[in-house]
Structure formats: structure tokens, C-alpha cells
Amino acid sequence: MLKHLVLTQVLRYMNGKDKAYTLVDTHAGAGGYSLQGRYAQKKAEYQQGIVRLWDRADLPEPVADYVALVRRFNDGGKLHQYPGSPGFAQMLLRAQDRLRLYELHPTDHRILEAYLGKHPQTQVTEGDGFAALKAELPPPSRRGVVLIDPSYEIKADYTRVVAALREALTRFADAVVIVWYPQLLTLESSQLPHRLQASAESHAPKGWLHARLSVQQPDERGFGLVGSGLFIANPPFVLHETLQAVLPFLVDVLGQYDGASFMLEQRAA
Numbered sequence: 479m480l481k482h483l484v485l486t487q488v489l490r491y492m493n494g495k496d497k498a499y500t501l502v503d504t505h506a507g508a509g510g511y512s513l514q515g516r517y518a519q520k521k522a523e524y525q526q527g528i529v530r531l532w533d534r535a536d537l538p539e540p541v542a543d544y545v546a547l548v549r550r551f552n553d554g555g556k557l558h559q560y561p562g563s564p565g566f567a568q569m570l571l572r573a574q575d576r577l578r579l580y581e582l583h584p585t586d587h588r589i590l591e592a593y594l595g596k597h598p599q600t601q602v603t604e605g606d607g608f609a610a611l612k613a614e615l616p617p618p619s620r621r622g623v624v625l626i627d628p629s630y631e632i633k634a635d636y637t638r639v640v641a642a643l644r645e646a647l648t649r650f651a652d653a654v655v656i657v658w659y660p661q662l663l664t665l666e667s668s669q670l671p672h673r674l675q676a677s678a679e680s681h682a683p684k685g686w687l688h689a690r691l692s693v694q695q696p697d698e699r700g701f702g703l704v705g706s707g708l709f710i711a712n713p714p715f716v717l718h719e720t721l722q723a724v725l726p727f728l729v730d731v732l733g734q735y736d737g738a739s740f741m742l743e744q745r746a747a
């Protein structure tokens with residue numbers, strides 16, 4: 479949820495200038511997800527996220543904007559489907575912008591291709607999104623956003639995201655790079671933000687921002703997903719203020735236990 483809220487805010491900011499930009503989504507997924515039937519596992523995830531926000535009248539503006547996009551994805555009706563990052567991108571990118579979607583899994587790729595493959599200015603590629611940065615950066619218009627959103631089911635992803643951030647910034651220093659990561663009580667997960675920071679400190683001219691929303695209690699063995707974090711290199715300058723206003727609200731509404739919390743830090747340019 480936080481991931482798509484931040485993606486929405488970044489793209490709104492990019493839309494503030496007419497000049498075209500490219501969004502590279504290295505781990506695009508299927509594009510959108512049905513909340514009915516056989517996706518029961520995903521459904522449980524959404525119950526703790528979008529469902530809790532759906533009917534509220536007191537949403538802060540950026541959250542209301544995010545929920546309105548999910549409503550649009552459902553044609554204004556009931557909550558039956560949820561947009562993935564390509565779904566949000568499709569609703570927000572303008573005619574002049576380019577969308578580059580990479581997905582390794584053949585089934586997800588097929589669904590994504592059927593959904594967006596014929597869209598103007600959009601390319602859907604079945605392949606490794608990490609390797610794609612070489613071909614995609616720098617973007618022709620010299621304005622670009624990169625979303626790096628692996629599932630971290632394989633531990634190598636923790637190392638590969640750090641290398642990918644460095645590669646993206648080395649190829650195109652002004653790229654706005656958004657990295658999502660799961661907050662788990664593991665060494666890899668707790669070290670990742672520091673490793674990303676070290677990369678951004680030396681390569682991102684506009685600094686970095688790190689936001690984390692911890693909503694769930696770990697189980698008694700200390701396992702399980704506690705929350706998730708986003709690390710953004712070269713963030714829009716308004717993002718810190720926006721998140722500072724929104725994160726306490728999200729802790730209240732999405733928190734699943736008394737210890738729910740957020741963390742927000744940045745290194746300005």
C-alpha cells in the first residue's frame with residue numbers, strides 16, 4: 479500500500495512538468511490483481527490495506543488520491559480488483575511518457591502483455607528487470623523513474639537491489655529510484671537500508687529518503703513480515719513533508735497491534 483502511495487506521489491510530481499519521462503518497472507508483476515476467488519492469500523493482504531481505507535471519509539489528500547485511483551481501476555464500483563504498479567502507471571502517465579515493464583515469470587508476463595502490451599508508449603518484456611537497466615538508462619528525455627520491487631524470495635535479491643541502485647545512478651545520476659523491501663527481523667532486511675544509503679550517498683545528487691511502516695507484530699519466534707520500507711534516491715523535494723503528514727494516519731488506520739509505528743529519514747541534497 480505504502481509502495482503504491484509513494485509511486486503515485488512520485489508520478490504526480492513528475493507530471494508537474496510537461497517534459498516527457500520514462501518509468502522503468504523492473505519487477506512489474508501481472509499489472510493488476512483480482513480480489514475474488516482463488517487469490518485468497520492476496521485477499522488477506524488487501525483486507526489489512528486498501529479495505530481499511532476504502533470507505534473512510536477522513537483520508538489525508540495523498541491517501542484519498544491513491545484510493546481514488548483504485549476506485550477508477552474498479553470503474554467506480556465495488557472493490558473487486560487492485561492495480562499493481564503497471565496499473566497505477568497506466569492511469570498516471572501522460573501521452574508523452576514511456577513505460578518500460580519487465581517481468582520474469584511467464585504467466586505474469588502473459589497477463590501483463592495482454593493488459594498493456596498494445597498500449598502506446600509501453601513496452602512489456604519477459605526478462606530480468608535488473609539486467610534491463612543497462613538498456614533503459616539514461617532515458618532519451620533525461621527524465622526517469624525506476625521502480626525496483628522484487629519479492630525477495632531469493633536472498634540474492636538483497637544484493638542485487640543494491641547493485642541495481644548503484645548501476646541506475648551511475649548510468650543516470652538524476653534518476654528517481656524507488657526500492658521496496660520487506661521489513662523482516664533478519665540480518666539481510668535490517669542491513670539493506672544502510673547498504674542502499676551508502677550507494678545513494680555517493681551517487682545521488684538530490685539525496686535520499688527512507689520511509690518504513692511497521693504494522694504487524696512478529697510471531698513469537700521473531701519471524702514474519704513486520705511491515706515494509708521504501709528507499710528513494712533523488713526523491714521529489716515535497717515527498718518528505720507529504721509522508722510526514724500521512725504516515726501517522728497510516729499507523730493509526732493500518733496498525734494491527736499497539737506497537738505499530740513508522741520511521742522517516744532523509745538526506746537532503
Ligand SMILES: C[S@@+](CC[C@H](N)C(=O)[O-])C[C@H]1O[C@@H](n2cnc3c(N)ncnc32)[C@H](O)[C@@H]1O
Nearest residue numbers: 505506507562563581582583606607627628629
Ligand atoms: C512483488 S512482485 C511485483 C509487484 C509489482 N511491482 C506491483 O507493484 O504490482 C515481484 C515480481 O517480480 C517478478 N520477478 C522475480 N524476479 C524477477 C527478475 N529478475 N526480473 C523481473 N521480474 C522478476 C516476480 O515474478 C513477481 O511478479
